[in-house]
Amino acid sequence: MNSPSPTRQARHELIDAGGRTAASFGVNKLLGQLFVVLYLAPRPLCLDELAEELGVSKASISLATRQLAGWGAIRRVWRKGDRRDFYEAEEDPRQILRNGVLDALQRKLDSAGRQFQEAIRTFEAAAKGRTDGDEAILLDRLRHAEATRAKVSGLLQHPLVRRMI
Amino acid sequence: MNSPSPTRQARHELIDAGGRTAASFGVNKLLGQLFVVLYLAPRPLCLDELAEELGVSKASISLATRQLAGWGAIRRVWRKGDRRDFYEAEEDPRQILRNGVLDALQRKLDSAGRQFQEAIRTFEAAAKGRTDGDEAILLDRLRHAEATRAKVSGLLQHPLVRRMI
DNA sequence: ATGATTGTTTAGAAGATTCTAAATGAAGGG
DNA sequence: CCCTTCATTTAGAATCTTCTAAACAATCAT
Incomplete structure (x- = not known):
């Protein structure tokens, strides 16, 4: 929430486009949105942050992250001294x-x-x-x-x- | 219904595989099944034959044929003196x-x-x-x-x- | 015209998918 | 140990897709 409006808008549109693209290939649109969020994030994010960002329950995020990780599109990242799971996108x-x-x-x-x-x-x-x-x-x-x-x-x-x- | 059993079985499996493939790409499995039926048919088939073959209503076939035709995967074929629409698969x-x-x-x-x-x-x-x-x-x-x-x-x-x- | 035959549209039923809230599990800190 | 904090599983609600039956439209034959 630190960005001024035009970049927030642009980011929102990219996330939406990710969802539409996923849907157009017949996969759950949440997977596309989630990937874009992680791909554009400057650091790994935890489940709660992702759920908050996309306005969706943590359960959905839990399933979605596992699927994306299975495809090698994102990966789990550990932070010492933190019990939460963090995720980052495969950047390439x-x-x-x-x-x-x-x-x-x-x-x-x-x-x-x-x-x-x-x-x-x-x-x-x-x-x-x-x-x-x-x-x-x-x-x-x-x-x-x-x-x-x-x-x-x-x-x-x-x-x-x-x-x- | 003229084929002996092993070829009928093989044909059935091809149709099923078409359906599964379509589904795996996120499109209606009926489209895949329908295309296989037409691709393997020795002559153009009409809506009723297709509905009968796939055990599905004529309305579904009507929608499915239009979608496949829109993608250029099948085409409508006229027979003189016949009011029915026939369809054949693009063979290449x-x-x-x-x-x-x-x-x-x-x-x-x-x-x-x-x-x-x-x-x-x-x-x-x-x-x-x-x-x-x-x-x-x-x-x-x-x-x-x-x-x-x-x-x-x-x-x-x-x-x-x-x-x- | 009238009836018969065929394709399309549509309203809603049937079936899948996706989502959530709540229950469960797991792991660490006091 | 118990309490807290997170992730996962699960049962069912919400939503979307797909299918059908019935109504409709169009076309031809009689």
Whole structure:
């Protein structure tokens, strides 16, 4: 509460934008807001400060911090002689991208790949030899989808991409 | 209903996986299921067939098809002499990536960029000259976040990436 | 026109998610 | 030990999303 009005306003808008962004990706908007608060904070903050700042119960903050910490977006910080847990944001957004977002994406792609290949095997076995009919179309589509998936997966691991991010 | 059991099972699992994937990205799982049904179908399907296939009301299908069509993932198809609307999937997943996913991502990044830059201007104006204190840290973080955002945005437009996808 | 068929809108039911307050747990200081 | 202070869990309230049935609109055939 030490800032004059325009910066407070700007800060408030950034927090709100964090919430909207989170929501637009289908995650709890509180996670986005919480991360922005920590990312902009000059020092680690405790649960009560976070709850106060966002006007939300401590229970919500407790859940939210654990989730964000699980993604590597924030981390717990101990202060000697203080029993409270403090949290600070991972200050390098690229770290979060790598460890949180891209990792999760890669896992999804891998899982989809296994599923595709299993389905392709099943359909190949069912339509042995025959290259016509509905199931041939379906197989074609499946193979096409799998090829694209593999391409995207490869792109994510490409050194150039890895280095740029 | 013409397939023997293992392929039916495989097809069912693909539809389910589509639903789970959609849900994991925070969108209505019906959209994912619906897309898979259409993507694997040997011919365009009408609303009633889709509702029947997924065990869901026609109203839901009506909303879902419109949303998917809006993303360019499926398209409406007319059959002469038939009053029903038929739908088919965009058969090239890369097209969907480009027009649906990457486009939306780019728009989000652009919007975030504008917001960052506006906030940076506000804080610069508030802390003119001074390079110490809490607001200096905050400005530093903001600039770092914006730099990363710009890098990701550039990566999405990089010809190499564009070509590979 | 009238009726039949199809797609859309809408009001509210059903179901998830997210939030809070209160109970519980854990740990340190007196 | 008991008391205080914090974090977590949990049960249920509040809110949001998604779904359906029914009303409506539009279009074609008779």
